[in-house]
Amino acid sequence: MNPITTSYPVNEIFETIQGEGFYTGTPAIFLRLQGCPVGCPWCDTQHTWEQRAEDQVPVAQVVGKPSASPLWAALDAEAILATFQAQGFNAKHVVITGGEPAMFDLRELGETLEAAGYQLQIETSGTFALQVTAQTWVTVSPKLDMPGGYLVRPDCLQRADEIKHPVAMEKHIEALDKLLKSCPPNPAAIICLQPISQRPRATELAIKTCIERNWRLSVQLHKYLHIE
Template identity: 55%
Template structure:
């Protein structure tokens, strides 16, 4: 049993829509807090940690819309919620916000002992503290408002690198990052920042030119969370 409490903005079951696990039934754990400052972020409600916005877990589970309210939960409490909610998925995606602001080892260790697989989605700007078995998706956020650098340790720990693109500059930034950190064999996924045709066409052509892979945020196309 672990007593470590995590700041949880959302907890829900769905289908993973991005990267290597696209199509995988998954339980998403969305943590509160992120200082990175991505301009296109679609979860800005997770950025600030306001202790006045703590709510009971039942209220967090039944939120009807995105909000900055969050709950304090241990891994064991989350596992109990999974059971109570009747969740069937055995893959867990820990996202945010920026989940690696905290040590995720106790969280992943608990779930792995219960038979779940774990995946972390991170910007690569904080040390990744987790179990050896955990799948780490680094979505490097380069030159963002928060001023955080992409860490060498994060790039080397990544099981996949999933990069948002809308312009040629984003592609150039990624190529420089891969070169700077000597990344050669990690699978690379390009993800159009929007569903707009220009961004998608750029991502497709770049994937073909570099033998990379495409991630199209399937959940947005089919209209699920």
């Protein structure tokens, strides 16, 4: 009997520079998965929220497609690795994003890519149980009081290598403080504040708070450079 393999709904595969958080500036392959019920109002990838059968296409149509397209392809771990190799990607850092990638069991994918020499990072809202390899770098961007009604899970914060929090106003920092007090995170986790939409007041607040608390600033470098 053949072993059961996991299929992943892939919205995008592209190579670029990681523009956020701890790995800012690192060459990276982005693997964007389709599907997210969290419903963040400011989300810039709302085209990934729904996984509709009529939007499923062959992998050739998701590699290099327009970013804001809801098209997706079903690929298993070996097919994803083969796509990386066929595209001639040089980066060895793979960012699994979405959508909400933690909706899926990523262990098989992680094991396959790590065996081929890749390092994995997952970007998650922290609202689903993590199914990742022990070596995967976990970036939790906690989404609080979003329309989907999902709660940030304590186990996600305890597993986090990095907590990257979007801020625009003081209340967003207060909400993060409340969350970290009620759900103590991994003591070694790096905390990054990320100004929402690069707004000047949000950026000023984030810089001030990072200096006061010895946190890090995440400025979405890719948006300043006008790259994907």
